[in-house]
Amino acid sequence: MVDDAIIKKVLNNNVVIAEKENNDYILIGKGIGFDFHKGSSIPSNRIETVFIRENTEIDNNYNTVLETIDNKIIGISEEIISMSEKDLGLKLNKQIHVSLPDHINFCLKRMEKEIKIENPFLNELKVLYPEEYSIASKALKMINDTFNTNIPEDETGFICLHIRAAITEDGIGIHLEYTNKIKDIMNLISKLIGRSIETNSLEYARTLTHTNFMLERILKGKTIKNLLLDTIKDKFQSEYSIAIKIALRIEALFSVKVPEDEIGYLAIHLKRLSDMENE
Secondary structure (H helix, E strand, O other), rough: OOOOOOOEEEEEEEEEEEEEOEEEHHHHHHHHHHHHHOOOEEOOOOEEEEEEOOOOHHHHHHHHHHHHHHHHHHHHHHHHHHHHHHHOOOOOOOOOOHHHHHHHHHHHHHHOOOOOOOOOHHHHHHHOOOOHHHHHHHHHHHHHHHHOOOOHHHHHHHHHHHHHHHHHOHHHHHHHHHHHHHHHHHHHHHHHHHHOOOOOOOOHHHHHHHHHHHHHHOOOOOOOOOOOHHEEEEEEEEHHHHHHHHHHHHHHHEEEEEEEOHHHHHHHHHHHHHHHHHH
């Protein structure tokens, strides 16, 4: 498809913008920006990833990115997107070609000005989106290596959100809002059980994972039957009472109805938390 495409612009050693038959392409391949130059054609066997640019609003916004953001930043962004698509086995929403370089550019400027980067949802994102977070960790290393900087791990969470948003085609704000609500529930659990749960601990990850899976089932209308519900109500009265309060918060945050069966499973998990504390 891109045989004999002519390079219009070299973004970095591995990424170029090329043209063929009035169509623009972003081409990614090891060393193609080093071995070839503007006006050269690239043999197809050197190209690993192709992104065709079309006359859409996103692509018009990409033109603005090209005009206002350093080529190295755009280049590393395209490498990160290519890596993400390979690791995930799917194509990401085209919007990430605009949003990711814009975000990385802003991040590097904050580092230059020594503005501290903090992500209050880092541990939640690790648990909610482990695959995206793993890719984001590799992306952060690529950015730090390329620009000889030391951006902290907090930034991994923000990159994770960009990747997640590009998978689901929802805006980043949707996932940030969801994560914020999950954190709200976790804080309530800590308050109701009368102790803090270390956010980087296994019990925090287990509790968050259980809460998230429960919520996914409720949102999809696929809740499961709890055959031990009556026993749970009788044997774990304190935990069941706490579970009801947590369920009410979930209902308020997500505008859903939490079934008694799910409240029962939540009570079991709260009992497990209590047992872990006493071990």
